[in-house]
Amino acid sequence: MATTTKSGYTNGSDVLLYVDGKAVGSCTSHTATFNSETKDRAVKPVASKPISSGLWKKKGVIGLSYSISAEGLRFYDETECGFKELFKLWKAGKSVKVKCMERENTDRPYLEGDCVIASLEDSAPAQDDATYSLSLENDGEPDVLDESAITENVATEG
Numbered sequence: 001m002a003t004t005t006k007s008g009y010t011n012g013s014d015v016l017l018y019v020d021g022k023a024v025g026s027c028t029s030h031t032a033t034f035n036s037e038t039k040d041r042a043v044k045p046v047a048s049k050p051i052s053s054g055l056w057k058k059k060g061v062i063g064l065s066y067s068i069s070a071e072g073l074r075f076y077d078e079t080e081c082g083f084k085e086l087f088k089l090w091k092a093g094k095s096v097k098v099k100c101m102e103r104e105n106t107d108r109p110y111l112e113g114d115c116v117i118a119s120l121e122d123s124a125p126a127q128d129d130a131t132y133s134l135s136l137e138n139d140g141e142p143d144v145l146d147e148s149a150i151t152e153n154v155a156t157e158g
Helices: 083-092
Strands: 015-019 027-041 058-073 096-102 111-123 131-138
Touching: 015 027, 015 083, 058 111, 083 111, 083 131
Parallel strands: none
Antiparallel strands: 015 096, 027 058, 058 131, 096 111, 111 131
């Protein structure tokens, strides 16, 4: 597969979401959210500190998670993972394999793991395009979480 030199701003159409081995069909947008579960830690400052120096709390990360949302158009001639396939996967009530990657780097996802389909919404307004919305939540630790698979042409000092 030929690769293209990438520069400038990333075109969102070149960042893909795969569910169960297929790109999400007729996808108009997807968002991956990476969350940290935190815990506040408030301790009494050492005795030599001035009054009110204990107002600042420390934070610690006690858990990590990710979620992905996607929107798409329902398409009669869908060949990828469209609403019908997503509906079938949701109905099964099992985890699905999810990948996020750049176009032309489909063998190198920056995120890959199991997710549950937390919600699947079907919207069909009169005289307008029928759409769907998908919400995925991680099911355990991801298999791949690799920032080196994200293209940013960072200049190196040398």
